Amino acid sequence: MPAGFQELTGGRGFVGRLETGSDLVDEIERFCAEHDVLAAQVVVIGAVRHARYAYYEQDDHRYLELDSATHHEIVGFVGNISLRDDRPFLHAHATFADAVGATVGGHLLRGTEVFAAEVMIREITGVTLVRTPDEATGLALW
Numbered sequence: 001m002p003a004g005f006q007e008l009t010g011g012r013g014f015v016g017r018l019e020t021g022s023d024l025v026d027e028i029e030r031f032c033a034e035h036d037v038l039a040a041q042v043v044v045i046g047a048v049r050h051a052r053y054a055y056y057e058q059d060d061h062r063y064l065e066l067d068s069a070t071h072h073e074i075v076g077f078v079g080n081i082s083l084r085d086d087r088p089f090l091h092a093h094a095t096f097a098d099a100v101g102a103t104v105g106g107h108l109l110r111g112t113e114v115f116a117a118e119v120m121i122r123e124i125t126g127v128t129l130v131r132t133p134d135e136a137t138g139l140a141l142w
């Protein structure tokens with residue numbers, strides 16, 4: 001196994017739908033906090049009324065925040081839960097498609113408003129994922 005990899009085991013699984021008008025990031029993090037999900041894989045399918053996402057500028061080590069009030073389908077969403085500041089933290093990247101199929105996407109930000117969202121959370125056990133500052137990237141990584 002390559003250095004830095006850990007073998008995981010599967011834990012609990014959760015599936016549910018988020019309310020229209022809710023915040024996609026906040027609701028997933030809140031659910032995980034309430035159910036003591038400290039590490040997980042997260043998948044979402046649905047649509048948003050407002051998308052907020054970011055592009056990480058690798059040379060400058062800062063996020064360029066992007067915002068689209070257009071209604072979009074969520075056509076891709078991959079995320080994980082780990083611990084940051086002792087709380088479950090969602091790191092997700094999402095792709096959003098508009099009425100002509102054009103896509104935008106990036107690092108998902110708080111402020112993305114749900115129209116409809118089916119969420120699947122697969123808890124990961126047997127590993128501890130804690131985000132700490134990484135000097136080479138400027139990111140908080142596990």
Ligand code: ZN
Binds near residue numbers: 091092107
């Ligand atoms: Zn990211």
